[in-house]
Amino acid sequence: MRKLFFSILLALLALTAPAQSGTASLGGRVVDENGPIEGVTVVAIHQGTNAQFYATTGRGGWWQMPDVLPGGPYTLRIHYFSYKPLTVRGLYTYAGQSTVIDADLEAGTSYVHTDEAATSLRVGPELGGGTVPVSPLGFDLVSQRIYTPVVFDVRQEASLYGTALQWTAPTGSSRFHGTAYGFYGLANASPSSVTPGFTGGLNLATPLGSQDFQLFGGAQYDHYGLSAAGRFDARLGAENRIDISGGRIVDATGSQAWAGGDWFASLIDGKASNRAQALWTSVPTQRQLLVADDFTFTAGPQRVLAGIQFAHQNFLALDSTANRFDVYVQDMIRLGQRITLQAGLRFAFPFAFSPRVSLYYDLLGNSRVVLRMGTAVYGKHGEGTIWKNLAAVDFGLPLDFKLTVEGIYGQAWRRAFYISSRNVLDSHYALTARLERPLANRVWALASYTRSDGSMTDRVMAGFSYKALYFTRFATTISALYDGCSYVDELSPASLSWDHAIEARLSQDLGFLIGGRDHIFQLTAYVHSDFKANTQFLFGLRYTL
Numbered sequence: 001m002r003k004l005f006f007s008i009l010l011a012l013l014a015l016t017a018p019a020q021s022g023t024a025s026l027g028g029r030v031v032d033e034n035g036p037i038e039g040v041t042v043v044a045i046h047q048g049t050n051a052q053f054y055a056t057t058g059r060g061g062w063w064q065m066p067d068v069l070p071g072g073p074y075t076l077r078i079h080y081f082s083y084k085p086l087t088v089r090g091l092y093t094y095a096g097q098s099t100v101i102d103a104d105l106e107a108g109t110s111y112v113h114t115d116e117a118a119t120s121l122r123v124g125p126e127l128g129g130g131t132v133p134v135s136p137l138g139f140d141l142v143s144q145r146i147y148t149p150v151v152f153d154v155r156q157e158a159s160l161y162g163t164a165l166q167w168t169a170p171t172g173s174s175r176f177h178g179t180a181y182g183f184y185g186l187a188n189a190s191p192s193s194v195t196p197g198f199t200g201g202l203n204l205a206t207p208l209g210s211q212d213f214q215l216f217g218g219a220q221y222d223h224y225g226l227s228a229a230g231r232f233d234a235r236l237g238a239e240n241r242i243d244i245s246g247g248r249i250v251d252a253t254g255s256q257a258w259a260g261g262d263w264f265a266s267l268i269d270g271k272a273s274n275r276a277q278a279l280w281t282s283v284p285t286q287r288q289l290l291v292a293d294d295f296t297f298t299a300g301p302q303r304v305l306a307g308i309q310f311a312h313q314n315f316l317a318l319d320s321t322a323n324r325f326d327v328y329v330q331d332m333i334r335l336g337q338r339i340t341l342q343a344g345l346r347f348a349f350p351f352a353f354s355p356r357v358s359l360y361y362d363l364l365g366n367s368r369v370v371l372r373m374g375t376a377v378y379g380k381h382g383e384g385t386i387w388k389n390l391a392a393v394d395f396g397l398p399l400d401f402k403l404t405v406e407g408i409y410g411q412a413w414r415r416a417f418y419i420s421s422r423n424v425l426d427s428h429y430a431l432t433a434r435l436e437r438p439l440a441n442r443v444w445a446l447a448s449y450t451r452s453d454g455s456m457t458d459r460v461m462a463g464f465s466y467k468a469l470y471f472t473r474f475a476t477t478i479s480a481l482y483d484g485c486s487y488v489d490e491l492s493p494a495s496l497s498w499d500h501a502i503e504a505r506l507s508q509d510l511g512f513l514i515g516g517r518d519h520i521f522q523l524t525a526y527v528h529s530d531f532k533a534n535t536q537f538l539f540g541l542r543y544t545l
Contacts, residue, residue, distance in 0.1 A: 046068070064303060068093055154328040171231060203217070258281045277291070302332070329344065369394070369396070384412060393406075399437065443465070510522075520545075
């Protein structure tokens with residue numbers, strides 16, 4: 001059976017050395033009826049860990065927090081003398097991306113958006129931990145997995161396709177939390193394409209003595225094998241944070257393992273920060289040891305970053321090794337409240353030259369019409385070069401819907417920075433129209449169509465998720481997703497074939513307050529079918545304390 005897009009995507013991700021990213025950023029501007037305000041205190045509180053991050057607005061009313069924990073939810077509090085404090089709840093941050101909150105203290109209003117030129121496939125706790133809200137299990141050992149088709153951030157080393165994968169391990173918690181689950185599956189296909197038998201897991205998050213020291217640990221067993229992950233977070237005063245994590249994930253792509261740590265230091269009264277990182281990763285095709293150091297300086301609406309990386313790579317399929325040394329610099333500046341411009345340059349030894357430029361433009365200043373575009377070059381001298389371009393428009397619609405029209409165009413060059421038709425080895429495009437409503441007010445919806453000139457020429461997706469809340473701790477969730485794609489048949493290149501799949505989930509939450517703590521039991525039934533000979537049923541129970 002031909003596998004659908006998710007299987008193809010997983011195979012692609014296996015070819016990219018995944019990078020653990022322990023940092024996201026927050027920033028914005030504070031004004032009143034007279035204009036920007038200097039000296040406003042901004043506090044961001046990560047609800048799960050109770051970690052607090054601070055900033056003060058400077059000239060122009062700008063403030064920035066360059067290194068915060070990815071995820072959330074966050075509660076943001078803005079204080080300034082006689083004004084009533086402004087509170088923004090339910091904020092999420094994403095690895096390698098900047099969440100922006102502009103506030104008007106006189107009106108008591110705030111405006112939130114994410115500055116990102118490239119569209120990313122985000123997987124995080126706000127989507128239940130799975131690839132889509134339909135997922136019956138959720139992958140509790142990864143808090144965020146973000147796939148970026150066009151890489152503009154110079155801190156990220158792009159793959160051979162100009163893509164990147166970032167992920168983060170879950171954090172500990174300011175209170176003890178635990179989850180245990182077990183599912184049993186019935187299927188009428190081979191184990192290589194479905195998940196028959198038993199799947200079980202256990203996850204714990206807890207403070208260690210003081211809330212400044214927190215631990216997460218988890219494990220899951222299924223027919224692929226045993227996966228496990230752990231993370232230790234230490235906050236050493238307001239200026240330093242240390243994250244140490246490691247684990248092994250086993251799925252359809254094979255085994256992926258990592259071990260590493262990050263040290264974050266706040267400098268110059270919060271105007272600058274430094275991140276030192278050491279990370280070892282192993283995927284089916286290669287192993288890598290990465291050591292890096294990034295220095296970030298903020299001045300009003302501008303954030304300048306400079307860094308160095310050293311990587312030792314072992315290519316298992318080729319039985320060879322290589323060393324790479326990279327230096328990079330990047331400048332991101334907000335030109336008013338509507339435009340964000342980012343330009344960077346990454347240079348590697350042996351010779352690799354990667355300039356990247358991206359633009360975010362909120363045409364109306366209210367997120368109703370947003371233009372995202374950028375261009376980037378990746379490659380090595382003598383080994384060819386990839387040039388990729390992105391242009392997209394996001395339209396904000398009633399009822400929280402967002403319509404996105406996006407185009408990606410790329411070329412593979414025989415020689416670096418030599419623009420000629422004779423130099424072009426290959427070119428590809430992808431056009432996407434996507435209508436989506438984020439998971440808010442217990443409703444999620446999606447309809448999308450992609451047309452490309454690759455082996456998979458068309459892809460259609462449509463789905464929804466609805467959660468009915470009867471009482472405070474009793475809820476029913478129903479979800480469904482259709483995924484279909486056409487592809488070029490290798491045996492008959494002139495013809496197209498279609499694959500279809502549908503999955504649906506029904507779950508019931510039963511919550512009880514015992515001893516001042518919530519105890520949630522979730523009963524789940526799940527079905528997946530490809531309309532051919534492969535059908536899978538899962539039944540299970542999840543308990544959360």
